[in-house]
Amino acid sequence: EQNLGDSGLPIDSALSMGMHESQSLFWERHVGLSKAFWDYAAPLVKEHLKIDSDDSSPEALYKAVNAAHRSLIRVEADELTYPLHVILRYRLERDFIDGKLDVADLPKEWNRGMKDLLGVEVPSDAQGCLQDVHWSMLAYGYFPTYLIGAATAAQWAHYCQKDIPDFAEKVAKGDFAEIKAWMTEKV
Numbered sequence: 001e002q003n004l005g006d007s008g009l010p011i012d013s014a015l016s017m018g019m020h021e022s023q024s025l026f027w028e029r030h031v032g033l034s035k036a037f038w039d040y041a042a043p044l045v046k047e048h049l050k051i052d053s054d055d056s057s058p059e060a061l062y063k064a065v066n067a068a069h070r071s072l073i074r075v076e077a078d079e080l081t082y083p084l085h086v087i088l089r090y091r092l093e094r095d096f097i098d099g100k101l102d103v104a105d106l107p108k109e110w111n112r113g114m115k116d117l118l119g120v121e122v123p124s125d126a127q128g129c130l131q132d133v134h135w136s137m138l139a140y141g142y143f144p145t146y147l148i149g150a151a152t153a154a155q156w157a158h159y160c161q162k163d164i165p166d167f168a169e170k171v172a173k174g175d176f177a178e179i180k181a182w183m184t185e186k187v
Helices: 017-032 035-049 058-065 082-097 103-118 144-163 167-173 177-186
Strands: none
Touching: 017 144, 017 177, 035 058, 035 167, 082 103, 082 144, 144 167, 144 177, 167 177
């Protein structure tokens, strides 16, 4: 969505929500979760948060932000289990729209899906089917855009690293200008 013109024509409007999500996920997952980023950020964390322990080493911070664990909450999920959260929401939306799922049965089906997909028990609707704002604002069908965005972000990262062979070295130095310029030109 960067560099869109202001003609009012379709060519100057956002392509899709998947494309929208891909740009933030590129920076979050392929830059911010990288080992190189934490080589850069660890000293800043130590300085600004006044932390000086083994837990604030680049390696420890990298492992902490990339730890895989089951989560009740989608936005707290790791990269491995996040797609399962989206799949559950997609299945429930599909069944609701097809008339196979009544709103009254949503909490029960949500809880069953969380148990089946992630092996977790849901203690409350607030931590279950009510945790996202999407449905309350009638944004049905949005959740798959997160997975489309993640797949697209992985492609951006692949080609960006191909075009900028010292990508990791630049990230480790906090030099994001060439990466941002690449995204501006290519995306």
